[in-house]
Amino acid sequence: MKEKAKAIQKPLSVSLLEVKNSQLFWVISFSILTFFAAQVLVPVQPVPFTLQTMLVLLSGAFLGARNGAYSQVLYVAGGFVGLPVFAGFAFGPAVIFGPTGGYLLAFPLAAFLVGFILEKNKSVLAVIASMILGTVVILVTGALYLSLFMNHNFKEAFFAGAAIFSIWGLIKVAAASSVYLSLKNKYPKLP
Numbered sequence: 001m002k003e004k005a006k007a008i009q010k011p012l013s014v015s016l017l018e019v020k021n022s023q024l025f026w027v028i029s030f031s032i033l034t035f036f037a038a039q040v041l042v043p044v045q046p047v048p049f050t051l052q053t054m055l056v057l058l059s060g061a062f063l064g065a066r067n068g069a070y071s072q073v074l075y076v077a078g079g080f081v082g083l084p085v086f087a088g089f090a091f092g093p094a095v096i097f098g099p100t101g102g103y104l105l106a107f108p109l110a111a112f113l114v115g116f117i118l119e120k121n122k123s124v125l126a127v128i129a130s131m132i133l134g135t136v137v138i139l140v141t142g143a144l145y146l147s148l149f150m151n152h153n154f155k156e157a158f159f160a161g162a163a164i165f166s167i168w169g170l171i172k173v174a175a176a177s178s179v180y181l182s183l184k185n186k187y188p189k190l191p
Helices: 002-022 023-038 050-080 099-119 124-149 154-161 163-183
Strands: none
Touching: 023 050, 050 099, 050 124, 050 163, 099 124, 124 154, 124 163, 154 163
């Protein structure tokens, strides 16, 4: 009986290790982490302050361009089809086609950009620059999209949807850069 249990246990532990080392596991994991980060929010209008963009940057850094983008496509697609994953447990096409949709749609692009830059250069300067660029992509795309809901007034939308996030964005870039730089040697690029 004990031999049967050991025989079953060994393949199970190998299977769990294989799952943990699979690309799909990490893509889904970063998508789920983005969901949790979205729920850490300060509800201001028209766009809340959240931590989800920090996870977008980290998904590109740790997973690389392709898988980082996939994790964010999965996150956005999950919310689009009805999973309550967006900030404040919001979901559905109304969120994507609402004032904050531009930020969400920029997540895969930002993750791809961060991952692409870090696949070429992993210096401290490249890490910080890639994360700043990823943040700028999210904020500018979000503000452009937001301007559609503000009578096409980009100046007002830029202030309400990008400029007010500049300090918050720099704090998240500093945090994301610190996390990545402290863990990059242990996890140079997840599968």
